[in-house]
Amino acid sequence: MLMHAETAAHAARAAAPDPAPILALAKVTKEFPGVKALSDVDLRLYPGQVTALIGENGAGKSTVVKTLTGIYQPDGGEILVDGAPRRFATAQDAAAAGITAIHQETVLFDELSVAENIFLGHAPRGRFGLIDWAEMERCAEEILVGIGAQIDPKVRLRDLGIANRHLVAIARALSIDARVVIMDEPTAALSHKEIEELYELVESLKAKGKAILFISHKFDEIFRIADRFTVFRDGQLVGDGRMADVTEADLVKMMVGRDVSQIFPNRERRIGEEVLQVVGYDHPTEFADIGFTLRRGEILGFYGLVGAGRSEFMQALFGITKTSKGITKIDGRLSAIRSPADAIENGIVYVPEDRGRQGAITDLPIFQNVTLPSLKRTSKNGFLRLAEEFRLTREYTTRLDLRAASLDTNVGSLSGGNQQKVVIAKWLATQPKVIILDEPTKGIDIGSKAAVHEFMAELAAQGLAVIMVSSEIPEILGMSDRVIVMREGRIAAELAGEDLTPETLVRHAAGI
Amino acid sequence: MLKRLLASREILLLGAIMALLALIATRFPGFVAPSNLAGVFNDTAPLILLAIGQMIVILTRCIDLSVAANLALTGMVVAMINVAAPGMPIGVILIVAILLGTLLGMVNGLLVWKLDIPPIVVTLGTMTIFRGIIFLISDGKWVNSHEMSAAFKALPRTELLGLPVLSWIAIAAVLIFALVMRRTTLGRAFYAVGGSPHSATYTGINVGRTQFWAFTISGALAGLTGYLWVSRYAVAYVDIAGGFELDVVAACVIGGVSIAGGIGSVAGALLGALFLGVIKNALPVVDISPFWQLAISGSAIIIAVAVNARANREKGRIILKSAEHAA
Numbered sequence: 001m002l003m004h005a006e007t008a009a010h011a012a013r014a015a016a017p018d019p020a021p022i023l024a025l026a027k028v029t030k031e032f033p034g035v036k037a038l039s040d041v042d043l044r045l046y047p048g049q050v051t052a053l054i055g056e057n058g059a060g061k062s063t064v065v066k067t068l069t070g071i072y073q074p075d076g077g078e079i080l081v082d083g084a085p086r087r088f089a090t091a092q093d094a095a096a097a098g099i100t101a102i103h104q105e106t107v108l109f110d111e112l113s114v115a116e117n118i119f120l121g122h123a124p125r126g127r128f129g130l131i132d133w134a135e136m137e138r139c140a141e142e143i144l145v146g147i148g149a150q151i152d153p154k155v156r157l158r159d160l161g162i163a164n165r166h167l168v169a170i171a172r173a174l175s176i177d178a179r180v181v182i183m184d185e186p187t188a189a190l191s192h193k194e195i196e197e198l199y200e201l202v203e204s205l206k207a208k209g210k211a212i213l214f215i216s217h218k219f220d221e222i223f224r225i226a227d228r229f230t231v232f233r234d235g236q237l238v239g240d241g242r243m244a245d246v247t248e249a250d251l252v253k254m255m256v257g258r259d260v261s262q263i264f265p266n267r268e269r270r271i272g273e274e275v276l277q278v279v280g281y282d283h284p285t286e287f288a289d290i291g292f293t294l295r296r297g298e299i300l301g302f303y304g305l306v307g308a309g310r311s312e313f314m315q316a317l318f319g320i321t322k323t324s325k326g327i328t329k330i331d332g333r334l335s336a337i338r339s340p341a342d343a344i345e346n347g348i349v350y351v352p353e354d355r356g357r358q359g360a361i362t363d364l365p366i367f368q369n370v371t372l373p374s375l376k377r378t379s380k381n382g383f384l385r386l387a388e389e390f391r392l393t394r395e396y397t398t399r400l401d402l403r404a405a406s407l408d409t410n411v412g413s414l415s416g417g418n419q420q421k422v423v424i425a426k427w428l429a430t431q432p433k434v435i436i437l438d439e440p441t442k443g444i445d446i447g448s449k450a451a452v453h454e455f456m457a458e459l460a461a462q463g464l465a466v467i468m469v470s471s472e473i474p475e476i477l478g479m480s481d482r483v484i485v486m487r488e489g490r491i492a493a494e495l496a497g498e499d500l501t502p503e504t505l506v507r508h509a510a511g512i
Numbered sequence: 513m514l515k516r517l518l519a520s521r522e523i524l525l526l527g528a529i530m531a532l533l534a535l536i537a538t539r540f541p542g543f544v545a546p547s548n549l550a551g552v553f554n555d556t557a558p559l560i561l562l563a564i565g566q567m568i569v570i571l572t573r574c575i576d577l578s579v580a581a582n583l584a585l586t587g588m589v590v591a592m593i594n595v596a597a598p599g600m601p602i603g604v605i606l607i608v609a610i611l612l613g614t615l616l617g618m619v620n621g622l623l624v625w626k627l628d629i630p631p632i633v634v635t636l637g638t639m640t641i642f643r644g645i646i647f648l649i650s651d652g653k654w655v656n657s658h659e660m661s662a663a664f665k666a667l668p669r670t671e672l673l674g675l676p677v678l679s680w681i682a683i684a685a686v687l688i689f690a691l692v693m694r695r696t697t698l699g700r701a702f703y704a705v706g707g708s709p710h711s712a713t714y715t716g717i718n719v720g721r722t723q724f725w726a727f728t729i730s731g732a733l734a735g736l737t738g739y740l741w742v743s744r745y746a747v748a749y750v751d752i753a754g755g756f757e758l759d760v761v762a763a764c765v766i767g768g769v770s771i772a773g774g775i776g777s778v779a780g781a782l783l784g785a786l787f788l789g790v791i792k793n794a795l796p797v798v799d800i801s802p803f804w805q806l807a808i809s810g811s812a813i814i815i816a817v818a819v820n821a822r823a824n825r826e827k828g829r830i831i832l833k834s835a836e837h838a839a
Contacts (some may be wrong), residue, residue: 318714320713320714339716339718340713340714340715340716341716341717341718343716344715344716345716350714352710352714359711360708360711361703361704361707361708361711361712361774362707362708363703363707363774363775364703364704364707364774368700368703368704372700372704372711372712372715372717373715373716375697375700379696379697382696382697382698383695383696383697384694384695384696384697384699384700386695426715
């Protein structure tokens, strides 16, 4: 295995007069049940350089970050620090090796002061081993000034904005003398001015000789600050090199240029009359001017980067958030949807992304879960009719081939796949016209994905109108009749037919 | 089926109560005589009534610390009404008590629903406010037995088919709320909201409104108990049932109601209250000091919670094929 290290280092030296990488992954593999998250990937981070890690959702970027920071252990291959293989059994090991990550949502403590956040776990000690507050605040001040941040170390973190929180996280990274800084979509929540300040900071980190791994979906920022790139696709390395040698088009092609490895159901498209019309949905901060139509039997994909406002809009359409304005017509009739109950009444149902938290109620039996949104139909004057509930449940669980000892079994004791069937049965039992599926296959294995796709196709074949929110390009391409791309809270494009290609999706979503 | 029955919290608790009674019977056989047990039940009736309301509130991931103060305030108001208008029929007094309790419960519910204040803070506040109001309207004075009309004091003691009316009211409440919890959409909503507020929202249930109804029911039962308490003990003053809210919460917890919400039953609340009732009544009989009583009640709470926590612990994912069938 040491051979790899030598050849890797050798190759790097031969290719260019680069310094030796501080941190490298050599042929790293990481498997989860049913999924190979990383397969023989290489990655090298050089001192004083920014390496951009690029890839679609599910390409393996987060797995790389977790492997580098000691949260996951690789199943094969090696992590090399200064060319020597190292094992990070815990996050502390990685931190001790000088590796630190700044996440999208930075992990800091709201109720502690800035100085405490920076020095938590390694605060300067005074007499009797007590924390030397004066020294800690002095050091914090020094680091903050060093990165050009005007933050009082005594202020509580909760009083800071997101940009300043990032600065505190970076100051923390510097306080433990990090040599490698991983930034996972650091600009996702920042304003333009704050992003500029972040760029300056990255430059100053470079000047200090730190190696930076920069993960981002936004091409403009990658071209602005990265020196090198590494592209992942489906857990494999598809290309790396210097930014100076590539164009945006090259990178997009590397990201999406795939063999169609997943099979999607071949469905007969019978698109009927218009069932849903949405006009001018506005929200003060989350989205603006959303409008579209949807027909029976149609699958409408909603694509966009994480944070583009897709789920937020869907929740508004479903009546969960009440601060938005807009007109919804169902079957041509104006429908006032002020609550989820109104939406269900009007034939719109929403299957949220997080099934664990928002899907089934695990302490309740199957039949009570299935009938929960249909209680109006299965009850009379507020009294439940259990026979009717069992009849309805049996009808839909049979259709979905759900096998359980009894419909009285608690959902918590079912397997994940069966729990999902309960959730789907629950919504079908309301006899909806429009079904909104938010990331329907996120985090499930390939076999289950295929089952969900089959099912979606069947729903459409039965005349339901389906809205599918997805961040996975193959799924969007494989399932949708039409796709709406959202960017920064607005509709960026509506694509169908020949316009619907991986490249157009990425371009509109990233705003190139 | 047998396995499921044995695993049920209610059956376990019933077994524990039986074992406790058997143990007491070895030292003091008279305790388990039917007439004495009926007396214990009657003594526990107020706790049962309040525990049913509290169970529903806890089920929806809230807590109602104001129940005892609500009881005391309602009790004082009806006692003062009785003093001012001794001729007022008891039926009217009962309705006033229930309505006033309901109103106080609605205040809690509205604060939780509309202002989104944590329930523990709301009811801690209203608890103090209710007690304060009692002081204001009574000037801190007691309403004593001789000021109350005979009819006012008679109702809970009146015997019907061998049991006092107080016991019958508790029995009726158990039956009515068992029906409400198992056979109405509102009962189902309580379980859904506590089991997963997010899921409940997406299925069209208004979480805040459901919690409001839970507080309202708890308040109504507290108001009803307020009259029964004051008339049974024939006295009303600022501090009656002081600290009783903790007994009520304890009864729920012992009865298997999950503090995290979503799990609980009327039967559980009933048995939890009876368990505490048996301990309270039995320990003096077998000559154990009242200080030990407190320690034993406290231990019972911790044991009950530990047992429930074990039962509710996540089993972990089944990844091994061989474990699939074993589980």
